[in-house]
Amino acid sequence: MQVAIPLYPRFTALDAVGPYTVLAFAPGFTVTFVAAEPGPVTDDKGSLTLEATASYASVPRPDVILVPGGIGTFDALGDQALLDWITEAHPHSRWTTSVCSGALLLGAAGLLDGRKATTHWALLEHLATYGAEPVSERTVVEGKIVTAAGVSAGIDMALTLLAQASDVETAQAVQLAIEYDPQPPFNAGSPRTAPAGLAERAIQLIV
Amino acid sequence: MQVAIPLYPRFTALDAVGPYTVLAFAPGFTVTFVAAEPGPVTDDKGSLTLEATASYASVPRPDVILVPGGIGTFDALGDQALLDWITEAHPHSRWTTSVCSGALLLGAAGLLDGRKATTHWALLEHLATYGAEPVSERTVVEGKIVTAAGVSAGIDMALTLLAQASDVETAQAVQLAIEYDPQPPFNAGSPRTAPAGLAERAIQLIV
Numbered sequence: 001m002q003v004a005i006p007l008y009p010r011f012t013a014l015d016a017v018g019p020y021t022v023l024a025f026a027p028g029f030t031v032t033f034v035a036a037e038p039g040p041v042t043d044d045k046g047s048l049t050l051e052a053t054a055s056y057a058s059v060p061r062p063d064v065i066l067v068p069g070g071i072g073t074f075d076a077l078g079d080q081a082l083l084d085w086i087t088e089a090h091p092h093s094r095w096t097t098s099v100c101s102g103a104l105l106l107g108a109a110g111l112l113d114g115r116k117a118t119t120h121w122a123l124l125e126h127l128a129t130y131g132a133e134p135v136s137e138r139t140v141v142e143g144k145i146v147t148a149a150g151v152s153a154g155i156d157m158a159l160t161l162l163a164q165a166s167d168v169e170t171a172q173a174v175q176l177a178i179e180y181d182p183q184p185p186f187n188a189g190s191p192r193t194a195p196a197g198l199a200e201r202a203i204q205l206i207v
Numbered sequence: 208m209q210v211a212i213p214l215y216p217r218f219t220a221l222d223a224v225g226p227y228t229v230l231a232f233a234p235g236f237t238v239t240f241v242a243a244e245p246g247p248v249t250d251d252k253g254s255l256t257l258e259a260t261a262s263y264a265s266v267p268r269p270d271v272i273l274v275p276g277g278i279g280t281f282d283a284l285g286d287q288a289l290l291d292w293i294t295e296a297h298p299h300s301r302w303t304t305s306v307c308s309g310a311l312l313l314g315a316a317g318l319l320d321g322r323k324a325t326t327h328w329a330l331l332e333h334l335a336t337y338g339a340e341p342v343s344e345r346t347v348v349e350g351k352i353v354t355a356a357g358v359s360a361g362i363d364m365a366l367t368l369l370a371q372a373s374d375v376e377t378a379q380a381v382q383l384a385i386e387y388d389p390q391p392p393f394n395a396g397s398p399r400t401a402p403a404g405l406a407e408r409a410i411q412l413i414v
Contacts, residue, residue, distance in 0.1 A: 014228035014385060017255070021221035021358065024252040025412050031254050040258060045231040047238050048224070049258035051247060100386075120386060138390040150386025151228070152362065160392045172395035172402065176409035178221060179307075179327060179357025181396030182389035183345040185367045188379035189388030195379065202383035205232050 001165055003031040004062035006082055007041035010072025013048045014151050015099040019066055019158035025174045026162050034059050036081045044070045056085040061092040064161070069100025069120065071207060076105060083109050095161060097146040099154035106145065107132060115142045120150035121191050122203055155180065208372055210238040211269035213289055214248035217279025220255045221358050222306040226273055226365035232381045233369050241266050243288045251277045263292040268299040276307025276327065278414060284315050302368060304353040306361035313352065314339060322349045327357035328398050329410055362387065
C-alpha cells in the first residue's frame, strides 16, 4: 500500500509525522513525502525541515493520499500544482485523507461537496465554504474520504484507516509498537473541555 | 528557552516530532535539531528525512536536551560524539530528557545511575544495565532528568515539561492548539491493555 503525503511550506509537522509513523510501522505500507519537486520543505514554526523525496509527477496514483494542515494551508489553497495532483490522484485512490486544515485543500479540490468532514476546531465552519457538512468528531469516514480533526488527530485517523486497510490486530500491534497509550497531563485538548478563554490563546499560538 | 533534539540515523520520527511540535508551539521556545554536523538524517523506516540544522559544537548548552529513540539507538550507543555532547551539555541544562529508547543514551552517558527512569515497554529492564530503577509510567520526572515511555509518550512528556517551564495555562493552550484530545480507536497501546500475544507482533514491527 503506497501512501503519499504532500508537503508544502508552513505545514504543521505533527500533522504529517503522526500518521506517517503509524503507517510506516505497518507491514506492507510505504510512505512517501511528495512535493512539486523533491527537496526540503520547512514547517510552520520555521524550525523543522522534512525532505520531500518524490515529485507529484512521479507518484500520480498512490493508494492513500494524506494531506496535512498547518498555517501554510491558506497559501497552499492557491497552489495549483498541489490541487491538480489531489484532483487527478483522488479518482484512483483507495482513501483520500486529511489532517487538520488539510481538509480545506480537499475542499478546494472539490472533494467535500455534500460530504461530512472535519478539521481543526478553529476552522470547522470554514468547511461549509466547500459545500461540506462540518462534523465535530475526531475522525470522519465518508466513503473513501477520511478527515481528521486538528494536528494530533492524524494519529487516531491513521489507526482507524490501518484497521480497515489491514485488520484490527495489525492496527493494535502498531499502536502497541508506538506505545500509543495517551495520558495527557491536562484535559484541555478540545474546546469542549478546555478552560474558558483558552481558545483565543490557542489560536494566537497557531497564526 | 532553547531546546536541542539530537538526531542520529534510524531514530523514530514521532519520538522527535511529537515533543518538537508541543514545544515549538509554545511562546518563547526555540527548538533546534542537532547532529555532529548539520545535514539530513533518515529515520528507522528509511522513508523520512529530517534536517539537523546545527552541529553539537554550535549548541553546547541548550536549556533542554531531548533525546529521541528508535532502533538506531543501539548503534548510537557507540557514537562518542553524541554521548560526549550529552555528557558535557547536561550539567548546564535545565532539563535533560528522553523519549523511548533515548533513555538508553542518557544511561550510557552516565546520567541514570541510581535514578528512576522509563523507556519503551519492550526495553524497560535494559535500564537496569545503567544503574537506573525502571519505572513503568508515561513520564518519569526525577529532578531535572525526565524520561518518557515509547514513541508517542514524548507528547505527554513535553506537555508536562512545558507546564513546569512556563505554566499550566500555557501547556493547556498548546494542547488545545494541537487539539490533543486523543481518542485511539483501540485500547492496545500498553502491554497492560493489549490483547494477549500482541507484544511479540509489535516488537517485530520495530526491529
